[in-house]
Amino acid sequence: MELSGLEIKVLKCLDTTEKSVDDIANKLGLEYFQVLRTVGFLKLKGLVDIREEEVTRIKLTELGKKYLEIGLPEKRLLELLDQKKEINVRDLQQYFDKSEIQTAIGVLKKKGAIKIENGVIKLLKKVPLPEQELLEKIARGGVELGEVKDLLKRKKIIEIVKQKRFFVKLTEKGLEIKKQLRDENVIVKYDKRVFNERLWEKYPFKEYEINIPVNPARAGKKHPYLRFLDDIRRELISMGFQEMEDYSMIISHFWNFEALFVPQDHPSGEMSFTDIFVLEGELKDFDEKLYEGVKRQHIRVF
Numbered sequence: 001m002e003l004s005g006l007e008i009k010v011l012k013c014l015d016t017t018e019k020s021v022d023d024i025a026n027k028l029g030l031e032y033f034q035v036l037r038t039v040g041f042l043k044l045k046g047l048v049d050i051r052e053e054e055v056t057r058i059k060l061t062e063l064g065k066k067y068l069e070i071g072l073p074e075k076r077l078l079e080l081l082d083q084k085k086e087i088n089v090r091d092l093q094q095y096f097d098k099s100e101i102q103t104a105i106g107v108l109k110k111k112g113a114i115k116i117e118n119g120v121i122k123l124l125k126k127v128p129l130p131e132q133e134l135l136e137k138i139a140r141g142g143v144e145l146g147e148v149k150d151l152l153k154r155k156k157i158i159e160i161v162k163q164k165r166f167f168v169k170l171t172e173k174g175l176e177i178k179k180q181l182r183d184e185n186v187i188v189k190y191d192k193r194v195f196n197e198r199l200w201e202k203y204p205f206k207e208y209e210i211n212i213p214v215n216p217a218r219a220g221k222k223h224p225y226l227r228f229l230d231d232i233r234r235e236l237i238s239m240g241f242q243e244m245e246d247y248s249m250i251i252s253h254f255w256n257f258e259a260l261f262v263p264q265d266h267p268s269g270e271m272s273f274t275d276i277f278v279l280e281g282e283l284k285d286f287d288e289k290l291y292e293g294v295k296r297q298h299i300r301v302f
Contacts, residue, residue, distance in 0.1 A: 047174030
């Protein structure tokens with residue numbers, strides 16, 4: 001019977017008791033779907049039985065992974081108060097995203113760790129935060145659904161995923177073949193070496209089965225520049241800046257260049273990424289006093 005090197009490797013790892021594909025992959029140091037494809041081929045040859053089981057798993061989202069690394073908002077607020085003892089609510093924007101502030105305050109108030117007087121948050125006592133430990137436990141795996149009820153109420157930290165697990169064991173035929181095993185060469189990939197050494201004359205090609213599950217292709221993702229803009233936006237907002245929800249896309253040359261102290265002969269004033277419209281009449285969307293101050297600075301420097 002023709003067996004590839006990988007099939008032999010997996011077959012040697014099996015016996016008549018069930019083993020999960022995850023465990024086999026970990027033991028052999030192989031990719032999960034690589035092993036899953038291989039046991040699929042072994043099943044077609046009658047050497048293994050495969051049992052499929054649907055399981056529910058709890059996973060960290062991208063936000064959950066971030067909080068695992070830097071800490072949940074309430075943990076970071078507790079650490080901040082441990083240093084400062086008290087802090088004005090308005091000053092929290094320096095340390096937290098806007099969406100995190102209410103959550104952090106709400107959790108710590110509920111636990112009796114803080115109180116708020118005249119807009120100032122004061123630390124009453126340090127309290128345990130099992131939610132942070134739960135994130136670490138989820139990352140390691142093996143968390144039951146009942147343990148994460150509180151985290152499920154909070155948006156986008158964890159997600160429930162239904163997955164299929166596959167369990168494999170040898171058939172009687174597989175057990176007999178395993179006893180007779182010897183390494184056999186099968187061509188898995190047609191590459192330069194196969195061509196140069198004419199290996200197809202010595203070894204058979206591996207057959208393929210298109211119905212065996214493979215690793216799903218993830219085609220779409222956010223453009224790196226958009227991710228960069230999101231990072232910049234978060235940084236600026238954390239520093240106290242506010243994002244304008246509605247603003248004019250057409251503003252005078254004064255605000256775009258002169259007020260930013262760009263010399264009037266600078267080439268950026270005529271670059272293609274800005275559209276310049278020359279209007280009839282006079283457009284004054286600035287204060288005369290400000291204009292004179294900017295003018296004096298331009299004359300002095302440029």
